[in-house]
Amino acid sequence: MDTQQLIEQSDNIFKVLTQQSTQGISVADIHGNYIFVNPAFCKMVGYSSEELLNLTVFDMKAPNQDHSSFEQSKNSKEKHAIKVMLQRKDGSIFPAEVIGKKITFENKECVLGTVQDISERVETERALLESDTRYQLAMKVANDGVWDWHIKTNLVEYDERYYTMAGYKKDAFPYTLEEWKKRVHPDDITHAMNAMDLYMQGKARQYDIEFRFLCQDNSYMWIRSRGKVIQKDEHNNAVRFIGTHSDISVQKKHEEKILYQAHFDSLTYLPNRFLSLDRLKHACIEANRNKELVALLFLDLDDFKKVNDTLGHETGDRLLQEAANRLRGVVRSVDTVGRLGGDEFIIILGGLKSVDEAHPIIDNLLNQFREMFVIHKRELLLTASVGVAIYPNDARDSSELLRNADSAMYDAKNCGRNTFSYYTAQMNQCAQRRLAIEEQIHGALNRNEFSVFYQVKTNLSNGKIMGAEALLRWNNPALGNVPPDEFIAIAEQTGNIIQLGKFVLEQSLKQTALWHKEYQQDFQIAVNLSPRQFRDPQLVQFIDDTLKANNVHASNLELEITEGVLLSGYNYVESMLNSITQMGVKMAMDDFGTGYSSLSYLRTYPFDVIKIDRSFINEIATAEKDRALINAIISMSHALNLKVVAEGIETEEQCQYLRKVNCDLGQGYLFSKPISAQAMTKLLDSTFQINK
Numbered sequence: 001m002d003t004q005q006l007i008e009q010s011d012n013i014f015k016v017l018t019q020q021s022t023q024g025i026s027v028a029d030i031h032g033n034y035i036f037v038n039p040a041f042c043k044m045v046g047y048s049s050e051e052l053l054n055l056t057v058f059d060m061k062a063p064n065q066d067h068s069s070f071e072q073s074k075n076s077k078e079k080h081a082i083k084v085m086l087q088r089k090d091g092s093i094f095p096a097e098v099i100g101k102k103i104t105f106e107n108k109e110c111v112l113g114t115v116q117d118i119s120e121r122v123e124t125e126r127a128l129l130e131s132d133t134r135y136q137l138a139m140k141v142a143n144d145g146v147w148d149w150h151i152k153t154n155l156v157e158y159d160e161r162y163y164t165m166a167g168y169k170k171d172a173f174p175y176t177l178e179e180w181k182k183r184v185h186p187d188d189i190t191h192a193m194n195a196m197d198l199y200m201q202g203k204a205r206q207y208d209i210e211f212r213f214l215c216q217d218n219s220y221m222w223i224r225s226r227g228k229v230i231q232k233d234e235h236n237n238a239v240r241f242i243g244t245h246s247d248i249s250v251q252k253k254h255e256e257k258i259l260y261q262a263h264f265d266s267l268t269y270l271p272n273r274f275l276s277l278d279r280l281k282h283a284c285i286e287a288n289r290n291k292e293l294v295a296l297l298f299l300d301l302d303d304f305k306k307v308n309d310t311l312g313h314e315t316g317d318r319l320l321q322e323a324a325n326r327l328r329g330v331v332r333s334v335d336t337v338g339r340l341g342g343d344e345f346i347i348i349l350g351g352l353k354s355v356d357e358a359h360p361i362i363d364n365l366l367n368q369f370r371e372m373f374v375i376h377k378r379e380l381l382l383t384a385s386v387g388v389a390i391y392p393n394d395a396r397d398s399s400e401l402l403r404n405a406d407s408a409m410y411d412a413k414n415c416g417r418n419t420f421s422y423y424t425a426q427m428n429q430c431a432q433r434r435l436a437i438e439e440q441i442h443g444a445l446n447r448n449e450f451s452v453f454y455q456v457k458t459n460l461s462n463g464k465i466m467g468a469e470a471l472l473r474w475n476n477p478a479l480g481n482v483p484p485d486e487f488i489a490i491a492e493q494t495g496n497i498i499q500l501g502k503f504v505l506e507q508s509l510k511q512t513a514l515w516h517k518e519y520q521q522d523f524q525i526a527v528n529l530s531p532r533q534f535r536d537p538q539l540v541q542f543i544d545d546t547l548k549a550n551n552v553h554a555s556n557l558e559l560e561i562t563e564g565v566l567l568s569g570y571n572y573v574e575s576m577l578n579s580i581t582q583m584g585v586k587m588a589m590d591d592f593g594t595g596y597s598s599l600s601y602l603r604t605y606p607f608d609v610i611k612i613d614r615s616f617i618n619e620i621a622t623a624e625k626d627r628a629l630i631n632a633i634i635s636m637s638h639a640l641n642l643k644v645v646a647e648g649i650e651t652e653e654q655c656q657y658l659r660k661v662n663c664d665l666g667q668g669y670l671f672s673k674p675i676s677a678q679a680m681t682k683l684l685d686s687t688f689q690i691n692k
C-alpha cells in the first residue's frame, strides 16, 4: 500500500470512529469551511451534515465572539482549548469548550476541532459562585464567624469574627480541623463529628448543629454551626465546605431556663411533679433490670392547710421551703426528693437490695419534723405523714406504686399523723372504695338515692324536744348504705355537696313546716353546711328563698358549721355569715373542742350556739380533764351569751352530768338515733299528744 492509500485508509478509519463519539468533532479547511462533521456535532448545533458542509466555523459562533482562536489553532500542532459561545441553527446560544489542533486530512492542512457543550458545567459553577457569594454576604450581615474548610488539604480558614466571637485574637490557633476539634466540648465532639459525616455522606440533608466551643478564657460558649458543601470533585466528593459559627449562648440560656421551669418547682427548687414521676418511672425500669427494689415515700405535711390559712401564704411558702431543705438533707445523693404540688412530696429510694435499707431513711425523715421550724422568728411544729410502697412488691408499675404510696400515706394520717405506714392490700381496698363512691355519687341525687334523717335535740333541764338535726343518708344499689363520714368528704371534693346541701335544706324546711303546723311553732331545725357550700355565690339567696317558700321563720333554722369553713380566711365567708345571721338564721359551731378551736372565732363570727364534740362526752365518766374542759366551755359560752349543745349523749350518767353543769341542750342515742321523717313524726306525735 502506498502512502496515498495509507492516508486515505486512516481518514476513513477516522470518519468511522468519530461516528460513534459523543463529543462533537469537526474538521475545517484553513479558511474555516467544514469538510467533515460527526453526528454528535450536528446534534449539538442543530444542523444536518449537508448544511454544515456548506458553512464555516465562524458561522457557528455567537455574535461578538472573537475569531482569533481559529487562527491560533491553524498555526499550531499543539492542542488549543478555548471557551466560546456557539449559536445553534434555532438561534439559541450555548457555551462550548473547543479544542483546536492543526492536522492533515484528505491530504490537506486542516483544523480538527473537538467540541463539548459545557452549559451544565457553567451553570453549576455560576450557581456555586452565586451561592458562595450570597452565603459569605449573609454570614457577614448576621455577625457570624465564617469557616471555610478545604477538605483535601484539611485546612480550615476562619475569618476574624470567628476568633473574636470566642474572645481570641485573629489567627490565635492554627487553621486545621484538629485544632477545631480540640476546642469543641468533649461531651459534644462525637455528636458534632457524626453530624458532619452524615452530611458529607449525603445521609443528612443539612449540616446544622449546636455544640459548646472553648473560649479564650477557658469557659464554653454555645455555638450553632451551619454549613454547606460548595464544591465537589468529579467523583462527587466534597472538596470545599464552608459555613458559619453563630453565638447562641443567650438563646441557650433562655432554653435552659424554660427547661428548668418545666422540670423544677420554682418555690423549693425540687424536681416538680413531671420530673419526679419521670424519675420514678426510670427508677422502676432500672430496678427491673438490676433485680433491685425501689421504695417510694409519699409525704404529706400534717395540717399544712391550717397553717397556710391562719398564718398566711408567705409563712406557708417559707415553711414549704424549709421542709424541702430538711428532706433534701436526709436522702442519699442518688435519691430524688420531688414536690408533687401543695404540701405533697415524694422521695424515691432506688437501687435497694432489701426493704430494710429504707427504714433508717424513713426514721431520719420523720425525725426532721420533730424539731421546730422557725419562720419569721416564730416557732412552728409541723409534722408529716409518710406512706411507703415498694416496687415491685406492691405495684406492677410506677403509676400503681404512686397510688399505693398515696393510700399508705392516708393510712398514716388516720393512724394519728407524724408517722409512716407501709402499703398493704387492705389499703388498696380503701382506695377502690373511694373510687367507687366517687363514681356512684355522680347522679345519685337524680336517682332519688338520698334521704334526710332527723335526730332530736332535747332541752336538758326539762326533757322537752326542742328541735332536730337534719342528717343526710345515702342508700346506693351497688354500695348499700354509705355513712356520711365517708361520702360527705368525697362530695366536698367532687363539688356534689352543693346540690346535696340544697337538697337537705329544702327537704328539712319542708318537713319543719309540716311539724310546725302539726306540733309546735318554735321547733328548731339544724342543718349542716360544709365549707365548699360557701363558694356558692347563691347560697344566701337560696337559704332566704327556701325559708320563704316553706313559710318557716329564719329564727327556726340553725346552720351548723365547722372550723374548716372559717379556716379558709376568705372575706366572702365572713360576709356570707353576716348576711345569714342578719336574716335571723342562727349559727352553730359544730365539733367544738377538736381542731384548733380558736376562741377568737367566737369573737369574730356571729355564733349563737356551740356544739361540744362527742369525743368529750364519751369520756365524761372517766376523764377528769374532759370534764374540766366541758365545764370551761359551758361557762365561757354562757358568758358570751351562747347556747351549748352536747352531742353524742349515750348514757343517763352523761346526761345527768351535763344537766348538772347547765348544758342547755343534748343530742344522742340516749334520746333517739337519727330516724326517718316518718319515724320522727311518730316520735313527735307521741311526745306532743301528751302535751296537747
Ligand SMILES: Nc1nc2c(ncn2[C@@H]2O[C@@H]3COP(=O)(O)O[C@H]4[C@@H](O)[C@H](n5cnc6c(=O)[nH]c(N)nc65)O[C@@H]4COP(=O)(O)O[C@H]3[C@H]2O)c(=O)[nH]1
Residues within 6 Å of the ligand: 455, 470, 471, 472, 483, 484, 485, 488, 501, 504, 528, 529, 530, 560, 590, 591, 614, 647, 648, 649, 650, 667, 668, 669, 670, 674
Ligand atoms: N356514736 C354516736 N354517734 C352519734 C350519737 N348521736 C349522734 N351521733 C352521730 O353524730 C353525728 C352528728 O353529726 P355531725 O357532728 O354534724 O357530723 C356529721 C356531719 O359532719 C356530716 N353530715 C351528715 N349529714 C350532713 C349534711 O346534710 N350536710 C353536711 N355538710 N354534712 C353532713 O356527717 C357527719 C356524720 O353524720 P352521721 O353519721 O349522721 O353522724 C351523726 C350522728 O348520727 C351518739 O349518741 N353516739
